[in-house]
Every structure is written in C-alpha cells, then in structure tokens.
Amino acid sequence: MRGMRRTRPDADGGRLAARMVNHDKPGRSRRLNAAPIIETMESRLLLTVGFGRYHLIDPAHVRTIEHEGPAVRVTPRFKPSEASLLQLDADGKIIRGQDRDGDTYVITVHGPGTIIVTDVTPYDGVLNDDIDTIQLVGTDLRRTVITGQTTASSFPKSAGNTNEPSFRHSDGVVFFNRLVGETGAHSIILNGFSLARTRTPGAELNVDPEIFLPGGVNTLSFNNIEATIDQANLGTPTAALAKPFQVVIGDPTTPLVHTHPRIKLNAIRNTVFNSNEFAARQTQPLRNDPTGQFARSQRILPPPTAPRVDPTVEFLVNAPVRSFEATSITRAPRENAAENIQFTKVGTTGRTALRTPAAGRIKVNGETHNVTVSRSARPFEDGFTGMSRLAHAKFGGNADGLGLDVNGPIGSLTFARGLGSPVDNRANSPVSTARVASNFGRPDFDRGYPAAVELVNPGVPNSFPRDPATGGFGGLVTATTIGRLRADAAETKGLLGVDPASAQTQTTGVTSYVPRPGNALTAAAILAQRAVGGGVITGDLSNSEIAGGFDYVSFVDGLEANRAPGSVGPLYIPRGDLIDSVVSATYDPGANQVFGRTTQFGPTDDLKGPGSIHAHQRGRAIQFGEKGNTVPTVLGRQGTGFFAVKRSPGLEPPERPSRFHGQLRR
Numbered sequence: 001m002r003g004m005r006r007t008r009p010d011a012d013g014g015r016l017a018a019r020m021v022n023h024d025k026p027g028r029s030r031r032l033n034a035a036p037i038i039e040t041m042e043s044r045l046l047l048t049v050g051f052g053r054y055h056l057i058d059p060a061h062v063r064t065i066e067h068e069g070p071a072v073r074v075t076p077r078f079k080p081s082e083a084s085l086l087q088l089d090a091d092g093k094i095i096r097g098q099d100r101d102g103d104t105y106v107i108t109v110h111g112p113g114t115i116i117v118t119d120v121t122p123y124d125g126v127l128n129d130d131i132d133t134i135q136l137v138g139t140d141l142r143r144t145v146i147t148g149q150t151t152a153s154s155f156p157k158s159a160g161n162t163n164e165p166s167f168r169h170s171d172g173v174v175f176f177n178r179l180v181g182e183t184g185a186h187s188i189i190l191n192g193f194s195l196a197r198t199r200t201p202g203a204e205l206n207v208d209p210e211i212f213l214p215g216g217v218n219t220l221s222f223n224n225i226e227a228t229i230d231q232a233n234l235g236t237p238t239a240a241l242a243k244p245f246q247v248v249i250g251d252p253t254t255p256l257v258h259t260h261p262r263i264k265l266n267a268i269r270n271t272v273f274n275s276n277e278f279a280a281r282q283t284q285p286l287r288n289d290p291t292g293q294f295a296r297s298q299r300i301l302p303p304p305t306a307p308r309v310d311p312t313v314e315f316l317v318n319a320p321v322r323s324f325e326a327t328s329i330t331r332a333p334r335e336n337a338a339e340n341i342q343f344t345k346v347g348t349t350g351r352t353a354l355r356t357p358a359a360g361r362i363k364v365n366g367e368t369h370n371v372t373v374s375r376s377a378r379p380f381e382d383g384f385t386g387m388s389r390l391a392h393a394k395f396g397g398n399a400d401g402l403g404l405d406v407n408g409p410i411g412s413l414t415f416a417r418g419l420g421s422p423v424d425n426r427a428n429s430p431v432s433t434a435r436v437a438s439n440f441g442r443p444d445f446d447r448g449y450p451a452a453v454e455l456v457n458p459g460v461p462n463s464f465p466r467d468p469a470t471g472g473f474g475g476l477v478t479a480t481t482i483g484r485l486r487a488d489a490a491e492t493k494g495l496l497g498v499d500p501a502s503a504q505t506q507t508t509g510v511t512s513y514v515p516r517p518g519n520a521l522t523a524a525a526i527l528a529q530r531a532v533g534g535g536v537i538t539g540d541l542s543n544s545e546i547a548g549g550f551d552y553v554s555f556v557d558g559l560e561a562n563r564a565p566g567s568v569g570p571l572y573i574p575r576g577d578l579i580d581s582v583v584s585a586t587y588d589p590g591a592n593q594v595f596g597r598t599t600q601f602g603p604t605d606d607l608k609g610p611g612s613i614h615a616h617q618r619g620r621a622i623q624f625g626e627k628g629n630t631v632p633t634v635l636g637r638q639g640t641g642f643f644a645v646k647r648s649p650g651l652e653p654p655e656r657p658s659r660f661h662g663q664l665r666r
Helices: 034-039 082-086 275-283 552-556
Strands: 094-098 104-110 114-119 131-137 145-151 174-181 185-191 193-196 211-213 217-221 224-230 245-249 262-264 267-273 311-317 321-326 328-330 351-355 359-364 368-374 390-395 399-405 409-415 475-487 492-495 514-517 519-522 524-532 535-537 540-542 545-548 566-573 582-585 611-617 641-643 658-660 663-665
Touching (some): 217 245, 224 311, 267 275, 267 351, 390 399, 475 519, 566 582
Parallel strands (some): 145 185, 174 193, 174 211, 185 217, 193 224, 224 267, 245 311, 321 359, 351 368, 359 390, 390 409, 475 535, 524 566
C-alpha cells in the first residue's frame, strides 16, 4: 500500500510492526524506521520507586478545637405500621393465635367489618388456647367474606397416657365454642376449625346457640361438629354441658330475602351417653357370678338400646337451604375398643335435625345415622311439619334411621349403600333377611334401627310411632311426588354351591364365593301421596314398602291412607327379591292388614283404588314365616308383591317355597 513500509523478519521469526507515515510529514520522517522508536520508549521506573520522597498527612494527628459539644441526633429506630399495630389486639381484620396443642390459625376479614376472638383463658393477654367466641362486628351480608386457616404443629405431643411414653402428632384442628354475627356475612369459610364445647365445667357456660347468625349467611363451612352430650349433667350446675348444639341462621320474625344458605361440613359426630350409668355398669356385680369371672356384657345393667329422638345437633335455618353437605353423620368413634359394647349404635347416636322451609340439595358422602329433615321440631306430625320441596337427596353410605318429611315434591333420591341397616344377630329379629349366618357373629352394638323396636298394634289410631327411630324404620320418606329413585345394596352376599369341588376353584385354601347384592331397602318406607317415579333398585327389599297414593299422616291417625290416584314406576329391579315387602299404588289391605288373596289367609277384603304400577323385576316375591304368622312390613302390614288395579305383566303372585340368600325356605 501507499504510505506503508514493511520490515523484514527479526531473528526470532517475528515481524516488526508496520508504521504508517502521513503524507503531510516531511520526507525524512517518512523514511524513519519504526524499530528505533519502540526501543527508546520511556522506561517505567516510576512504578518501582518507593514513596520516600513523598510526605503524606495522617488525619489522626490533626488537632481541632470545637467550642460546642457534638450535636445530639434522635434516630427513629421503630417505625410501626398501622397494620402491624392492629395485629397486637384480639380484634381487627387479621387475627393470629394458637391453641394448647401448638396449632396456629389465622382468621381474615375481607371487606367491611372486623372480628373479635377470645379464647377460654382470656385473662392471660394472649391467644394460646382453644377459642371461646368468634364475634363478627360491622360485617355486610353481601360484601364481607371471612376465611380461616389452621396449620398443624410440628412438635409431637403426649398421648395422654402416663404409663406409655408414646407421642402423637397434632391433627391441625382448632376448636371453637361459639360463632356470633348480628349483621351476617356473605361467606364464612373456616378450614380446620371444629365446633365443640371448649369451656371447662367450672366456667360460665353459654345457653345461647353455638352458631348464631340472625343476619344470615350465604356460605357457612367449617370442619366438624364434635357434639358429646353427657346427660349426667342434667339437674346439676353444669347442666349447660348437656344442652343441644344449635346452629341458627336467620331470624324467624324477619325472613331472609334473596338468601339461600349453603352449609358444608366435614363430619357431624353426635354422641349421647350418661357417664353415671356407664360407671355403674363397670362396678355392677355379675348375674349369678360372685367371683366376677364373666364378661362385662353379662352384667345386670344392659347397654343403652333405646333410640335418641330429641335433637342434640339442630340446624335452624329460617330460609330455604340451597345445599347441605357433610362427609358423615354418626356417633364419635371410641379410642378404647373395649368401650364399644357400652356405646351402641342406636343407644348413643344422637338425633341430628335439619329444620328449614325447603331444601335444594342434601348430600352426605358417608354413613348417615338418626337424621331427620323437616320444617318443625317434631317431624311427620301433620301436614304442616314437612318442607315445601326437596330437589335432590344423595347418600353415599348406608342411611339408617333417616327421616325426610316433605309436604311437596322430591326431585330425586339416591341411596348408594342402601336405606336401612340389615345388621341384626337375633333369632327373633323383625327383619326377615337378618336371620342369616353372616349376622350371627356380629356384635350387639352394631345393630341398626330396623332391629331397635318391635312393632305392636299396627294400624290402630295413635298407636303407630310417628318418629322413624322409635318406629324401627331404616328410613321413612314422605312427599307428594317423587321424581326418581335409585338404591343399591348395602352389602354384598357371598354364596356357595352344593358341589364341594366348586368351593375352591382358583387357589387352595381360598373359598370361591359367588357375589350377590344384599339388601337395598331394609325396613324402609318410601311413600308419596300421588306418584313414585321411575328408578332402579339393585338388591332385595326386606320388610319395606313403596307406595303411591298413600298419605302417611292419615295412616298413623287411623284414617284412610289412600286418598288420591297413585302410581309407581317405571321401576326396574334387575337383581333383587321382594322379601316380606310390598309395592302398591292406591291399594288398602283392609281391616286384617293383609295384602292379597293367598291360600293361607283366605278371602281377601282388599280395597282397590285407581292406581297403576309399571315395573319389571328379575327376582321373586317371598314371604317369610309360618302360615298366618308372617313377618310384617315396617308399616305393620303383612304380604309381599306388587298390588294395584293396573300393573305390568309378569309380576307374579308371591311364592311360598323359595330360596333367598342361598337358604331354602318352605
């Protein structure tokens, strides 16, 4: 290139850098070599020279004279926010605390209003115990949402037995005694909070409802209701411990407008007992046994077996309920299995009552024991005690001692594990299907409500029990019309063939059973004043009745029960027998309370009304018992089969010699 001069390689094989020479420089400058310029660069000796000749000033030795003292500065070390100050009190938008097990909780108010929380030890100044009262202040029915969340403690706690050094972890449940809100709220969702009696017996006990929301609520949800009622406290200074648990929503004098509450719970554990009687059974001498060597079950004082008919957990909703949902409604399980014989299912399960003018949906995922749904405190009393309507009712577990009092239409009924318990181990059981070998080994405390009471004087005015529990009902449902019915078997039966070679077909030592559905309806009555719609029943009907055109209130008063044209169906029973059970439509068995004309009862005096049955059954109609002494239905009437003026073909009359549950009956 022009203006560029290249150099030859040096001795090391490198090449000296080229040097650009400007054309505006003199010619001598253009002919200078770049190598001498690089070699004569200024040496960097300054970096190796020490600082001996430089004099630095040490500021530590500088002396100054001040005529005034140093200024005093005030530094704001603490700057608390308004939100942090509000958390110091037991009232506000956000309340934090913990119970005696170390479980922490947070309750938050979204929207207008505040809450006030007090525990059972209010004088220590901290929330470190079970909650006594949660009070809502200044809330709004449309805009206020209250949420609560609990967190389980990470530290194990003692199991309570000093003889065993065992520990158990906390379940994260925080108990509260009362929830009060005069103005109501849109939603109250308390996850992990359970309603229970948290005050000690010596403290002042509340006589007001446990949950009192006269202003209403759209959604009410919390964990459990732990209702443990000891009737030994009645007539004592601690009588409030035996009062029922009440949940009151709305004011009966001021109807709630455009408010249809939703109630969602985990479990309702309703247990009623008498500790004095329990202690007496432990110390009572045995019958003809001075040595005391026999079991406690043989003591003179028997366990309680009478059903509980007074509500001990009561929901009083002064508005139509949109939905009521729970996981299970039973008595509380016993930690000590040896006490189960003293806590029988029928004798210690308290009555749970839902009182409301109408209900949209009722759903219980697990078992349901001793539950009534009606408008008044005493169901099935007259035509005004029933609800105006019930859209849907579904029970995932076995429903036993259930009463649905509806003076209006029912959309659908679903019993996924049957209606009524088939468990009874007595030879003289009023339940026909209970006399099978599979029930002989069942303990006494597992007996269901159908085995609780023997029926006497059926059909006599004012003698038949109106309550489903005292009447020995597995279930009692009344309505004007029932849209659809679905019931599956409560249990599965295992049948064996007569050929020994077929007993063990797969593995040696393992018996091969043939499965068969058990009872779908046990001592149950499903009654409609007009029509019972179509449905499917998979299993047997034992001592039960399904009737259309039937008025139950008139029946228990001794009046004519068939007052309107009725119908049943289309009803499909794919696998199941009618065992001392009746399906009828506007059909009266007459004065002798015996359905149909059979060889053992002689001429019939049945009264046939304008009724029709459309049904198909793949099974048989069986009567259990000797001639003239058959086992009655739950309504105290004898007979089995389908009875109506018009009925589908193929519904044969009852058979005397037949087989059910693998046993031949003649």
